[in-house]
Amino acid sequence: MNRIDVQTDPSRYRHWRLAFDGPVADLIMDVDPAGGLFLGYELKLNSYDLAVDIELADAVQRLRFEHPEVRAVVIRSGKDNVFCAGANIRMLAASSHGHKVNFCKFTNETRLAIEDASAHSGQTYLCAVNGPAAGGGYELAMATEHILLVDDRRSSVALPETPLLAVLPGTGGLTRLTDKRRVRRDLADAFCSTEEGVRGRRAVDWRLVDEIVPPSAWSRSVADRAQALAASSDRPADAAGISLAPLERRVSDAGVDYPHVRVRIDRVARRADLTVLGPRDLPADLAAIHAAGSSFWPLAVARELDDALLHLRFNEPTAGLLVLHTEGDSDAVIAADALLEAHRGNWLVREIRLYLKRVLKRLDMTARSLIALIEPGSCFAGTLAELSFAADRTLMFAGALGGDNRAPAALRLSAMNFGAYPMGNGLSRLATRFLGEPDAVERARARVGEALDSAAAEALGLVTATFDEIDWDDEVRLLLEERASFSPDALTAMEANLRAAGPETMETKIFGRLTAWQNWVFQRPNAVGEHGALKRYGSGVQPRYDPERT
């Protein structure tokens, strides 16, 4: 299989177009049937696969950074006869279990990024449904804040997965129905059982769309609604966007190298070592941050880390251990955090903070065992300390390393550890960590800025264990060997539960409840077996089901 690469830019899009009109952008889905990621299927009727979603994720990202003037984004179809037919069925039927799971996870993250833009970036998404929107097509619409539907005989919304394919709407559909759109459960049940979907007035009555519009008023209504949503934005009208330059990246069999992130793969140990390098220099002020653009260290790290995580998910499925390191000067990391905090009111700095939040959530949702190692010469400080709080376990080196002149291992906190990067559950990683002893959050906050040695970090409950030079290598090796000996599935499931302490939100429900059930269904013979619905779709032969309910 070729390497899956999530890097793209609008000049290379095959499936989407962007059009700009002052504060309103159109994001137009016009899938090239021949542009699928793999061979063996055609992306008919604006159906999509990962290739389509990679471009969508890129477009959503660029709209935020490159277009400060855009305050509302209209998702629409570039085809006359269809809005979007959802995820391509033949692609799903041909995919491995692991690819289906990772594909759904990435599409979910993209749709949540759309909602994050609406909620926090002053860039509100709406959706103009002209033609049938089925399955993932309607799920895409639900990720926007306002759905307009043409009131004609053929435009409809549908979640036909259960009747047609014996699977679930896998991109948050059921949870958005109940928790975002708050559709009455019996109507949701009826809706999800209906292949042909719902159109017209009933779609509004059932809360499935926000308004229906007669064909004659369509263009005007969509434009008016977009303008109205744009009006409440706080994005600056006169700012210049920054360009997200192509990532500098060298991929080899041994791993991937970026300017600030290094990934090394040990396929025998089934281990990836990911090292984030601290900043070497930083801009002096806000103007210099804008001038630096995508080379500003926090943004560069966010982009490189994001790419590295997706590379590991898609291309290194057997690297079950993800060992997190940092390297560099913690003073510089703290200084970078100070810039992010001092200029938080600026639109670009806000975007960088929001992107770091999303990348850290991507890490939370990565189904690998996360082990952070705080060693001499590392810079787990502020934003980078979040890597250690995201880890399943954090080991810290105690004392100095004989014959080594690097700084002793230290953990440092900054203001950014106390709310800038909430997890999907809405709480900071520290608040989640200390659900059982909320005072511990305040004890940690009192130590912001200090270089905490292993004794202090352990006493504050910030690391799992500390070992001195005599034991360090053995203890690290034992932990990693032990972890590698466990069932990868049991670890995935265990981590998905232990990382989800405390409140559940729509977002965590999508990744927890809905995804877990979808993953279950994705293994059941009634869906993926020889006689299952996914395999038999389009064959003209009805699926055959084992009738047992669990």
Add this chain to the structure above:
Amino acid sequence: MNRIDVQTDPSRYRHWRLAFDGPVADLIMDVDPAGGLFLGYELKLNSYDLAVDIELADAVQRLRFEHPEVRAVVIRSGKDNVFCAGANIRMLAASSHGHKVNFCKFTNETRLAIEDASAHSGQTYLCAVNGPAAGGGYELAMATEHILLVDDRRSSVALPETPLLAVLPGTGGLTRLTDKRRVRRDLADAFCSTEEGVRGRRAVDWRLVDEIVPPSAWSRSVADRAQALAASSDRPADAAGISLAPLERRVSDAGVDYPHVRVRIDRVARRADLTVLGPRDLPADLAAIHAAGSSFWPLAVARELDDALLHLRFNEPTAGLLVLHTEGDSDAVIAADALLEAHRGNWLVREIRLYLKRVLKRLDMTARSLIALIEPGSCFAGTLAELSFAADRTLMFAGALGGDNRAPAALRLSAMNFGAYPMGNGLSRLATRFLGEPDAVERARARVGEALDSAAAEALGLVTATFDEIDWDDEVRLLLEERASFSPDALTAMEANLRAAGPETMETKIFGRLTAWQNWVFQRPNAVGEHGALKRYGSGVQPRYDPERT
């Protein structure tokens, strides 16, 4: 396979003993190794299967109704060398996927019933862990409000499922670690990765137990703690319990008949019709309620409905449609509700209300498509109207039935529909139904007591659809045929999401996130395949794992 029967009583227990000492009861686990439900495994080391858990559920229930004087319950082991080794592995390895899932669901419901007694019945559970408590054994301890652990060399708590068996702790363990005991996530991770578990001071430091006690002080400390918890109870000291008489029940190939519940099975249509009969007579006052005891209609219905649901889950796995009917005089149901409301301060009436709440939650958690039919002669009123609100869809007959002198179809609300029976999410079924239009709850409340005809019920949003005599039979048939044609797995997963609108609680997380992941793992070759850990457990051969992470 023999029919699985959840009815038992203390005279028939093989695995548990009860001992009473004033306000404190001991619930002693002493599993008979030869007393398993199926052949082929021995229940060594206080390991358990469904047979053991059926007795536990019965004991918990009887303690509430038959022993008003009991204010604290100590769960302990009757064996010298072990507290409880958890669910029996050979039983799990030999069970079908469906049995594993249903077994875990029932054990979860029992443990939640223990917590319900502590929270709402004034009967607080504590656990005296003397010897190793592993897996389900520690999960049982976590279902209590206070865990004492002997501080010796051999007593420990452990969740060794991931390292040892490649599955998850399936009875709420991970969720109770994070959300009830609020164990720090890295410590939880370390704990769940350790076969041998944790003992002594570390078990307290990690919040895994509430106190450790030296062996010399053990009996005294457990007794003192039980007395202290008993002291805060509001249960009456001088009341007489009621006896839960054996259920009158006739099981045949066609279904099950109880005095107030009738179940008919159509195996060709894969359909069970369950009819609840309204009360024929009711006691006049509180004294008469106590005199009636387990024949008091609300309690009798709760017990019969509970038994019927468990019968369907365990013995009729292919009856994927559960069609809910009622039959009788809605005035009498409303009168029964009035008794439950007027005497809600009484301990027995409180227990009956709490039991109805639990039975309705059992219905919510039953993985069958629930269709309620409100027809002439039915009595969907108050408590029984909850059946229709629990349903995935509710169809209502419009108008009178020609040539029929039964009462026209009506839906009636009582005070009991507005908080007496919260779902697992903490909200009433009506509040969950109307998350999107909270005013609708108040509109419904204003109509309490009225016999709502189909037009009124539909206008209030209380039913899914209404059909008159001309269309009724066809529409019902079409719905049931359509539903029966869908994949049973997709329906299970879809319903598990749509029924879980709104907030998640520890309880819903156990049934949603944790259970869904467990069900996923329960299908993975790394657990259940030929080389998987469950199959190879105890064979001396190491399991072999596919290293791919999803």
